[in-house]
Amino acid sequence: xxxxxxxxxxxxxxxxxxxxxxxxxxxxxxxxxxxxxxxxxxxxxxxxxxxxxxxxxxxxxxxxxxxxxxxxxxxxxxxxxxxxxxxxxxxxxxxxxxxxxxxxxxxxxxxxxxxxxxxxxxxxxxxxxxxxxxxxxxxxxxxxxxxxxxxxxxxxxxxxxxxxxxxxxxxxxxxxxxxxxxxxxxxxxxxxxxxxxxxxxxxxxxxxxxxxxxxxxxxxxxxxxxxxxxxxxxxxxxxxxxxxxxxxxxxxxxxxxxxxxxxxxxxxxxxxxxxxxxxxxxxxxxxxxxxxxxxxxxxxxxxxxxxxxxxxxxxxxxxxxxxxxxxxxxxxxxxxxxxxxxxxxxxxxxxxxxxxxxxxxxxxxxxxxxxxxxxxxxxxxxxxxxxxxxxxxxxxxxxxxxxxxxxxxxxxxxxxxxxxxxxxxxxxxxxxxxxxxxxxxxxxx
Amino acid sequence: xxxxxxxxxxxxxxxxxxxxxxxxxxxxxxxxxxxxxxxxxxxxxxxxxxxxxxxxxxxxxxxxxxxxxxxxxxxxxxxxxxxxxxxxxxxxxxxxxxxxxxxxxxxxxxxxxxxxxxxxxxxxxxxxxxxxxxxxxxxxxxxxxxxxxxxxxxxxxxxxxxxxxxxxxxxxxxxxxxxxxxxxxxxxxxxxxxxxxxxxxxxxxxxxxxxxxxxxxxxxxxxxxxxxxxxxxxxxxxxxxxxxxxxxxxxxxxxxxxxxxxxxxxxxxxxxxxxxxxxxxxxxxxxxxxxxxxxxxxxxxxxxxxxxxxxxxxxxxxxxxxxxxxxxxxxxxxx
Numbered sequence: 001x002x003x004x005x006x007x008x009x010x011x012x013x014x015x016x017x018x019x020x021x022x023x024x025x026x027x028x029x030x031x032x033x034x035x036x037x038x039x040x041x042x043x044x045x046x047x048x049x050x051x052x053x054x055x056x057x058x059x060x061x062x063x064x065x066x067x068x069x070x071x072x073x074x075x076x077x078x079x080x081x082x083x084x085x086x087x088x089x090x091x092x093x094x095x096x097x098x099x100x101x102x103x104x105x106x107x108x109x110x111x112x113x114x115x116x117x118x119x120x121x122x123x124x125x126x127x128x129x130x131x132x133x134x135x136x137x138x139x140x141x142x143x144x145x146x147x148x149x150x151x152x153x154x155x156x157x158x159x160x161x162x163x164x165x166x167x168x169x170x171x172x173x174x175x176x177x178x179x180x181x182x183x184x185x186x187x188x189x190x191x192x193x194x195x196x197x198x199x200x201x202x203x204x205x206x207x208x209x210x211x212x213x214x215x216x217x218x219x220x221x222x223x224x225x226x227x228x229x230x231x232x233x234x235x236x237x238x239x240x241x242x243x244x245x246x247x248x249x250x251x252x253x254x255x256x257x258x259x260x261x262x263x264x265x266x267x268x269x270x271x272x273x274x275x276x277x278x279x280x281x282x283x284x285x286x287x288x289x290x291x292x293x294x295x296x297x298x299x300x301x302x303x304x305x306x307x308x309x310x311x312x313x314x315x316x317x318x319x320x321x322x323x324x325x326x327x328x329x330x331x332x333x334x335x336x337x338x339x340x341x342x343x344x345x346x347x348x349x350x351x352x353x354x355x356x357x358x359x360x361x362x363x364x365x366x367x368x369x370x371x372x373x374x375x376x377x378x379x380x381x382x383x384x385x386x387x388x389x390x391x392x393x394x395x396x397x398x399x400x401x402x403x404x405x406x407x408x409x410x411x412x413x414x415x416x417x418x419x420x421x422x423x424x425x426x427x428x429x430x431x432x433x434x435x436x437x438x439x440x441x442x443x444x445x
Numbered sequence: 446x447x448x449x450x451x452x453x454x455x456x457x458x459x460x461x462x463x464x465x466x467x468x469x470x471x472x473x474x475x476x477x478x479x480x481x482x483x484x485x486x487x488x489x490x491x492x493x494x495x496x497x498x499x500x501x502x503x504x505x506x507x508x509x510x511x512x513x514x515x516x517x518x519x520x521x522x523x524x525x526x527x528x529x530x531x532x533x534x535x536x537x538x539x540x541x542x543x544x545x546x547x548x549x550x551x552x553x554x555x556x557x558x559x560x561x562x563x564x565x566x567x568x569x570x571x572x573x574x575x576x577x578x579x580x581x582x583x584x585x586x587x588x589x590x591x592x593x594x595x596x597x598x599x600x601x602x603x604x605x606x607x608x609x610x611x612x613x614x615x616x617x618x619x620x621x622x623x624x625x626x627x628x629x630x631x632x633x634x635x636x637x638x639x640x641x642x643x644x645x646x647x648x649x650x651x652x653x654x655x656x657x658x659x660x661x662x663x664x665x666x667x668x669x670x671x672x673x674x675x676x677x678x679x680x681x682x683x684x685x686x687x688x689x690x691x692x693x694x695x696x697x698x699x700x701x702x703x704x705x706x707x708x709x710x711x712x713x714x715x716x717x718x719x720x721x722x723x724x725x726x727x728x729x730x731x732x733x734x735x736x737x738x739x740x741x742x743x744x745x746x747x748x749x750x751x752x753x754x755x756x757x758x759x760x761x762x763x764x765x766x767x768x769x770x771x772x773x774x775x776x777x778x779x780x
Contacts, residue, residue: 071556073489073563142749150745195764199771201556202487206698207767210760213695221753354691355570359563366560420574427567431544434561 015374015442022382029385035396036389042264045271047388051381052278053340057357058364058380059285059373060332066371066444067293067301068325071205074192074212076357078330080349081188081215082181082337087169087226087347089177090236094168100159101152102167105224108148115141156224166227174238178281178338185334186327188215193326198319204326212354219349232347239273242266274343281339285332286373293373301325355423360387363430369440378442383429387422394421450605451736453597457607458732463724464717465613465682468620471716472675473693474700475627475709476668482644482707483664484545486558491672491697493569494537496690498673499680500577502529503584510586518588518611522677529677534669536572540565541665549661566691573687582685585612605736612681623674624713627667631709636663644707692756696723699759703766705773714774723758726750 026044033039057079064070072078119137126133157165188211196207219226226232245251245266255265292298304311304318312318341347360383368379395418405411433440473495480488488494505525515521544561591614594606631637636659643650643660651657676690683689700719704711729746750757766773 069554069556071559195767199767201554202559203702203767203771205489205556205559206487206695206702207760207763209698210695210756210763213692213756214754214760217753217756221751355567359567362560362563363567417575417578420571420579423567423571423574425571427564427569427571430564430567431561434557434564435544435547 010443015378018378018382018441019374022378022385025382025385029389036393042267042271045268045275047385048381049271049274049278049343050340050388051384052275052282053336053343054361054364054384055377055380056278056282056285056336056339057333057361058368058376059282059289060329060336061361061365062368062370062373062376063289063329063332064326065365066376067298067305068322069201069305070197070322070326070329071201072208072326072329073205073358074208074210074215075333075361076352076354077208077212077215078185078188078333079337079340079357080219080352081184082334083341083347084219084226085177085181085184085334085338086174086235086341087232088167089170089172089180090174090342091169091232091234092171092236094159094164094166096159097156097164097166097168101155101224104148104152105156105167108145108152111141111148112145115145153222153224164227165223165230166232167224174236174342175277178335178342181338182331182335185337186331189327189330190323193323197322197326212358216349216352216354219347219352226347226349229348229350231349233345235341235345235347237345238277238342239270242270245269278339281335282377285335286377289373360426363426366430367433367440369442369444371444372440372442375440375442375444379440382441383426387426390422390425391419394418394425397421447736447739450603451733453601453603453605453607454733454736457605459721459724459728461607461609461613463721465610465616465678466724467717467720468616469675469679469682469716470693470696470700470720471713472620472623472671472678473697474704474712474716475624476671476675477697477701478704478707478709478712479664479671480668481701482709483640483660484549484558486555486562487698487706488668489559489562489694490540490566490569491668492690492692492694493566493573493687494533494669494672495676495679495693496573496685496687497536497569497576498529498533498669499676499685499690500573500687501532502526502673502677503577503582503680503685505529506584516587519615520585520587520612520681522584522681523615526674526677530670530673533673534666536569537665537669538662540568541661546661570687570691577685577687579687582680584685585681587611610682612678616678616682619674619678623671627671627709630667636660640664695756695763696720696759699763699766702763702773705775708773708775711773711775718774719759719762722762723755726758727752727755 026048029037029039029047030041030044031037031039038044057075060078061072061075064072115137118141119134122133122137123130156167159165192207192211193204196204220229222228223230242263243266246262251266251269252262255262258265260268293301300311300316301321303314304316304321308318361380364380364383365376366379367383368377369375395415398414398418398421402411402414405414473491476494477488477491480486480491502522502525505528506520506522509515509521509524514524516524544565545558548558548561588611591609591611592607594608597607598604629637631641639650639655640660640663642653643655643657647657650660679690679693696719697716700715701712702715703718704713704715726749729748731743731745731747734741734743734747
């Protein structure tokens with residue numbers, strides 16, 4: 001990568017001070033009720049929890065970009081794929097769905113994958129006429145696949161369509177689905193990386209852009225999988241429900257001792273539970289990542305990033321290492337996707353917007369400091385906080401700015417479009433940081 | 446077997462839409478490929494440049510319509526196009542001056558430029574939203590059809606109708622004129638030759654006294670023009686919705702890569718390859734098959750892939766090209 005990644009001395013207090021400022025922002029959000037802050041701990045913790053999930057996503061992106069210089073533009077896809085796991089693992093089995101067509105769908109998918117594998121083998125093994133052979137294999141495989149797949153899907157979707165119409169879950173613990181979400185994303189990353197890595201650096205970006213859009217399209221349209229745009233609700237939680245807490249006299253008296261009403265306290269308690277879970281995952285990933293970075297493997301990765309040619313001359317398999325780190329990073333993104341669905345308790349594929357889930361994450365990584373895990377976390381939580389608050393601050397700012405303007409069309413138009421200012425602001429932040437502080441808030445050591 | 450009706454159905458549902466869409470993609474891919482050839486990075490802001498140019502053109506169109514000016518049977522947007530191009534070119538030149546030039550002088554890695562283009566994409570997306578909002582806008586006026594279904598049936602006596610929308614015919618005609626003008630410019634004029642020389646060998650071009658900044662400026666202006674024209678034609682043909690212009694980025698990149706990044710001829714071929722595959726694979730062939738094989742009753746619609754997965758087609762084409770011929774059909778820049 002470019003020379004601006006070279007280590008330079010920075011103030012060792014920089015990161016702690018920035019984190020302290022960030023904490024102060026959240027405390028102000030929680031305690032001060034004025035034009036800028038809501039003064040509600042529920043809101044503050046809600047922002048923080050989503051910020052922590054963004055931080056884990058940013059860690060995954062940082063592994064790919066910060067360690068290896070890989071530009072993944074399909075973050076939204078890997079995040080969405082991770083989100084499928086809670087639906088398939090943790091929701092209760094749908095009665096009759098499996099008998100309607102479960103095995104047949106699995107066989108169809110196996111046939112589909114088997115066809116691809118067979119085609120690859122045929123291409124590798126055969127000599128003369130291999131193009132024709134591969135074509136015949138692919139067409140035959142596709143026909144068999146559709147013959148198996150279509151009726152099974154119709155049967156599953158016909159099964160109680162108003163409430164279910166999907167294959168349903170396994171009813172296993174929700175926390176298990178986080179790991180499975182990571183595995184799903186890793187598998188997709190392997191397939192994309194295998195093709196697009198080792199070519200021009202732009203190609204990976206374009207290929208990931210594609211896979212991101214396709215995964216989201218699959219989630220929106222394959223009703224048998226996760227009900228598509230009809231959404232899956234009531235995904236089980238790893239933490240207690242607010243209603244249960246409010247009905248528990250011990251909890252109510254505990255809340256009163258702290259001076260909170262039962263409703264408010266239950267919300268805060270649930271969010272604190274989520275926060276602890278997320279923090280455990282976040283810290284575990286950072287720990288593993290830091291250990292990996294300090295190991296010979298981490299030094300090799302940085303050597304490859306800083307000078308691919310030299311690393312290759314030293315006998316390092318650059319493409320294989322890139323594939324490895326691309327899979328690892330995507331797995332982390334997948335875990336974050338599963339966590340997000342767990343927190344929301346809802347799988348709503350229309351929400352997966354690339355601007356929000358791909359490019360905003362990139363702003364987080366670049367602002368925080370690419371190559372530095374703490375930087376990615378700081379950038380993620382900070383940018384998420386600003387992104388949410390900009391919804392309130394933006395219109396207020398526009399209101400102040402347009403106050404001298406006469407009443408009329410222009411003023412109304414500007415006031416209406418204040419919400420779009422967030423995109424301009426984020427674009428500006430990305431460009432300014434990239435140019436004037438390319439190493440971010442907390443630079444790589 | 447009813448070949449004539451089958452042919453008409455094929456023309457109506459596959460060939461004409463795909464040709465119009467292919468022309469739009471080709472114009473978009475030309476812009477991407479020119480920027481790649483001269484500035485050597487994949488411009489992720491191209492889709493949003495198209496959206497911005499279209500938004501400006503729509504605003505001018507509305508102003509013209511309000512003033513009572515129209516082009517008769519042709520869409521008024523054609524009159525507004527020059528202003529749209531001028532606005533877009535100004536914005537794009539501004540982004541080059543403020544953003545890209547710094548990295549160009551620094552000789553930064555291409556991926557840094559790609560990332561900067563993502564920042565520009567955000568900016569342009571926000572500007573477009575400011576200008577026109579996020580809702581769908583229709584701005585096509587004038588005659589709707591060159592040939593409509595009923596007239597065609599009466600004219601030919603065939604059971605199957607054929608419709609040719611004005612916007613479809615216009616798209617293809619405008620695309621042909623634009624492509625002809627572009628190739629004339631690249632091959633015949635001094636500035637065009639300077640651009641090609643710079644694209645082929647930067648150092649040699651600099652040595653022969655070509656002003657790189659002038660070449661870059663010219664490239665941006667042409668790219669802005671192509672993007673605006675492509676965007677307006679796409680908007681006329683379908684409808685203008687800013688998010689669609691972000692999504693069209695994938696087929697455009699696929700088209701540019703299929704043809705070979707940096708190769709203008711390839712971009713055109715790539716645009717049509719992607720468009721025809723997309724339409725042919727997502728079209729339910731039941732109707733055509735019904736005419737060709739009257740006795741045959743297939744179980745399904747004979748649709749290989751649902752329309753909602755049309756992006757998967759671009760993606761698969763992209764993957765196949767990357768696997769087997771990463772430099773593209775027309776041999777673009779090295780891998």
